[in-house]
Amino acid sequence: MANNSALFAQTLTDWTQGTFLAPVPLWVWAMVSALVVIYLLALPFGGIATYIERKIAADMQDRIGPNRVGPLGLFQFAADAVKMLSKEDYVPPAGDKFLFNIAPVLVVVGSCAGFVALPLGQYLVAGDVNIGVFYILAVTTLIAPGILLGSWASENKWSLLGGLRSAAQIVSYEIPVALSILPVILISGSLQVGEIVKQQGWNPDLPIAANAHFWNVVHNPFTVFAFFILFVGGLAETNRIPFDLPEAESELVSGFNTEFSGMRFGLYALGEFVDVFVMCAMLAALYLGGWQLPFLELDKFWITLPSGLIALIHVGVFLVKTLLLVFVVMWLRWTLPRLRVDQLMGLCWKGMVPLALFNVLGTAIWVWAFKGQSMIQVAMGLFSGGGSSH
Amino acid sequence: MSNGIKLILLLAEILTVGSALVVAVNPNILYSAVFLLFSFLGVAVMFLFAGADFLAATQVVVYVGGVTILILFAIMLTQWMYRLKLRDVGSKFIVPAVVLALGLVPMLHRGLTDLARMVKAAPPEKMSEFAASPKTMEIGKALLGSHVLPFEAITILLLGALVGAVWLARPKS
Numbered sequence: 070m071a072n073n074s075a076l077f078a079q080t081l082t083d084w085t086q087g088t089f090l091a092p093v094p095l096w097v098w099a100m101v102s103a104l105v106v107i108y109l110l111a112l113p114f115g116g117i118a119t120y121i122e123r124k125i126a127a128d129m130q131d132r133i134g135p136n137r138v139g140p141l142g143l144f145q146f147a148a149d150a151v152k153m154l155s156k157e158d159y160v161p162p163a164g165d166k167f168l169f170n171i172a173p174v175l176v177v178v179g180s181c182a183g184f185v186a187l188p189l190g191q192y193l194v195a196g197d198v199n200i201g202v203f204y205i206l207a208v209t210t211l212i213a214p215g216i217l218l219g220s221w222a223s224e225n226k227w228s229l230l231g232g233l234r235s236a237a238q239i240v241s242y243e244i245p246v247a248l249s250i251l252p253v254i255l256i257s258g259s260l261q262v263g264e265i266v267k268q269q270g271w272n273p274d275l276p277i278a279a280n281a282h283f284w285n286v287v288h289n290p291f292t293v294f295a296f297f298i299l300f301v302g303g304l305a306e307t308n309r310i311p312f313d314l315p316e317a318e319s320e321l322v323s324g325f326n327t328e329f330s331g332m333r334f335g336l337y338a339l340g341e342f343v344d345v346f347v348m349c350a351m352l353a354a355l356y357l358g359g360w361q362l363p364f365l366e367l368d369k370f371w372i373t374l375p376s377g378l379i380a381l382i383h384v385g386v387f388l389v390k391t392l393l394l395v396f397v398v399m400w401l402r403w404t405l406p407r408l409r410v411d412q413l414m415g416l417c418w419k420g421m422v423p424l425a426l427f428n429v430l431g432t433a434i435w436v437w438a439f440k441g442q443s444m445i446q447v448a449m450g451l452f453s454g455g456g457s458s459h
Numbered sequence: 460m461s462n463g464i465k466l467i468l469l470l471a472e473i474l475t476v477g478s479a480l481v482v483a484v485n486p487n488i489l490y491s492a493v494f495l496l497f498s499f500l501g502v503a504v505m506f507l508f509a510g511a512d513f514l515a516a517t518q519v520v521v522y523v524g525g526v527t528i529l530i531l532f533a534i535m536l537t538q539w540m541y542r543l544k545l546r547d548v549g550s551k552f553i554v555p556a557v558v559l560a561l562g563l564v565p566m567l568h569r570g571l572t573d574l575a576r577m578v579k580a581a582p583p584e585k586m587s588e589f590a591a592s593p594k595t596m597e598i599g600k601a602l603l604g605s606h607v608l609p610f611e612a613i614t615i616l617l618l619g620a621l622v623g624a625v626w627l628a629r630p631k632s
Contacts, residue, residue, distance in 0.1 A: 168493065200512050200595055207516040210524025214496055217531055221489070233535065236528055243524065260595060 103185070111181040114346050115339040116146035122342075122399050129403040149335075156331035164224040164328065172219030173333045176340035179211030183347035188263045190360050190383030201262035202250055205351055206243075209306070212344060213239040216315065216325050219337070223328035231324025234410065235308060235315035241417045242305040242312075248425035249299035252292050252432035253285050253355045256441065262351075266359030283363070286356040288443040291431035296356045298425050300394070303348035305417070307341060309398055311405040314413060349394035353387065360387040468508050475501030489534055496527045513595045 120135065120143065127134025135142030160169050186201045198204045213236050220232020257265045269284050286296045305312040316324030326337045353359060360383035408416070439447050478498035482491045499522040506515035602610045 165489075168489075198512065200516050203513070203516045203520075207519040207524070210520055213524060213528055214493075214531065217528065217535075218493060221531075221535060229535065233532070236532065240525070240528055 106184045107181050111184050111343050111346075112339070115342040116150065118342040118346065118395070119149065119338070120146045121395075122402075125396065125399045126403060129400070153332050153335040158332075159328075159330045161222075161224050161328050165222040168218045168222035169328075169333075172215050172222060173329065173336035173340070175215030175218070176212050177336050177343070179209050179215060180340045180344040180347060182208035182211075183351075184343070186262055187347065187350045188266055188354060188359055189387055190380045191263075191267070198261070200260045202254065202260050202265070202351070202355065205262075205347065206247060206250070209344065209347065210239075210243070212340065215340070216337075219329065220325035223325075225328050227321040227323075228325050228327045231315040231317075231321045231327070235325055238308070238312065238314065238413060239306055241414060242302045242421075245298050245417060245421040245425040246302035246306060248422070248429055249295040249302060250355065251429045252288075252295045255429070255432050255436050256285060256288055256292070262354050262359075266354050266361060269358040270361045283443055283445055284356060284358040284361075287445065289432060289435040289439075290444065291428040291435065292356065294424060295428045295432070296352070298421050298428070299352055299356070300397075302421060303352065304398065304401070305413070307344045307348055309341075309345065310402040311408050312413060313407060314410060317407060345395060345398055346391065349398065350387070350391045352394055353390040357390050359390075360384070362386055464508065468505065471501045471504035471508070473501075474498070475505065489531075492527065492530045492534055495530070496523055499523050499527065510594070513598055 123145070124134045124142075126132075135145035138144040138148045160166050183205045186198050186204050216239075217232045217236045220228040220230075220235075223229070253265060254260060257268045259265055259268075265285075285292055287293065304310075308315050314324075315321075316326065318324075321327070326334055329337060362382075442450070475498050478494040478501065481494040482498060485491050485494070499518060503515045503518040503523075506512075506518055
């Protein structure tokens with residue numbers, strides 16, 4: 070396995086060989102790809118997500134939602150951004166100016182950095198890091214200190230309570246989330262997100278029994294549960310309803326972001342939306358086959374279809390899966406009531422952690438007993454008298 | 460190593476040492492905790508460029524996501540802790556501090572000379588090859604193969620600590 074932690078930057082370097090851009094070193098291209106990730110993926114998604122969220126909320130409450138700015142109100146998020154930039158830049162005089170300024174930045178850095186290892190398509194990933202999944206888990210931990218410090222720097226009781234709640238919640242739910250990622254790693258034997266997605270593919274050349282590895286969510290009975298635990302844990306990690314206790318407006322005004330106004334508040338909101346996207350994209354890549362289409366190997370058409378079109382299809386498939394999960398997250402917001410703090414902690418430590426541990430053990434035994442075959446393969450093997458393992 | 464990587468490495472070193480300095484001399488204990496976070500991040504970047512990507516991510520998960528949060532919690536939940544000026548109580552520890560610092564010098568010297576010998580022994584092209592090779596699989600195999608006994612011993616220790624923490628925190632009835 071080659072080290073391709075700078076895959077995208079390496080491609081850019083290769084492309085520019087022999088042109089006037091050839092002397093530009095690799096690290097400049099790495100910077101360029103980082104900026105592309107932030108400005109072309111993370112920020113537009115954050116903006117459009119606010120619009121989608123408001124439209125979905127309006128639909129579910131039988132309202133119209135934003136409809137004034139641009140066609141169908143599509144430019145509402147741009148208007149919101151302009152509004153936020155023109156707001157008064159207020160720092161609580163009793164608070165801590167330095168911490169107040171860096172806290173929202175930590176949140177945005179933590180959530181945007183996760184974008185780097187997300188495989189949008191087979192050859193479209195900013196950096197397919199060897200430790201991919203673990204890398205995403207690591208950088209998103211920056212969000213917790215960001216929220217905690219911002220709440221403390223506000224010098225406000227409600228803020229501090231919200232921040233402490235948020236940190237306790239994120240630290241607790243990190244455990245079931247990490248334990249629910251482990252089954253996938255046990256199955257695929259790799260931490261690299263691109264490799265995990267590739268293994269969930271479909272190859273028409275092979276006999277069907279060798280082929281039915283399929284998406285990890287239906288690999289064995291335990292991964293079905295692990296998928297749901299990861300989804301619920303992701304909701305809690307991103308402070309979404311029904312786990313939005315850090316900003317419970319009926320008790321804490323607005324929680325950790327009470328004192329934040331203007332673009333600093335915007336950064337918090339943006340960080341949350343980007344984090345939701347990263348969480349859903351990770352779920353789609355690990356359990357729902359990422360950019361893979363079922364029963365179809367797009368690589369087979371590599372010669373007949375132009376490569377740009379294939380890349381577009383990959384990105385489209387991946388985005389559809391991810392956005393469907395994002396839709397479910399927004400749908401839950403208008404469906405479920407908020408949990409109490411003790412229910413939240415009880416659910417994590419007494420319910421999800423033991424279940425997640427059981428899933429890891431179960432998957433380990435399954436992979437050992439059936440030599441890594443999925444349950445579809447095992448079932449086919451029963452009928453055809455011994456299926457071939459891959 | 461290209462100049463760009465050298466520059467990033469230099470920035471990481473400045474971040475690590477500079478933040479560590481702020482941790483040591485800043486009288487506000489909360490600022491010390493915050494700059495400890497930046498120092499940990501700088502160390503993670505250096506691990507990354509030494510080819511230890513798994514170690515770098517572990518550093519961030521354990522120290523930034525775990526230890527720093529724990530320290531921040533402890534400071535915020537202890538009354539008046541963050542108003543305490545650490546300089547007030549610092550002066551009486553000067554003699555033990557100097558003794559400790561003098562004792563550290565031979566240890567550091569030993570470690571650095573060993574390191575210099577190792578760097579001289581390894582040819583630079585071998586070094587970059589090593590730094591670029593993925594090592595996570597080897598770490599996993601070592602932990603569950605040749606080093607399985609210490610690994611299991613640590614898990615039992617951690618389980619004991621967890622059970623002990625639950626026992627301490629249970630309500631007295």
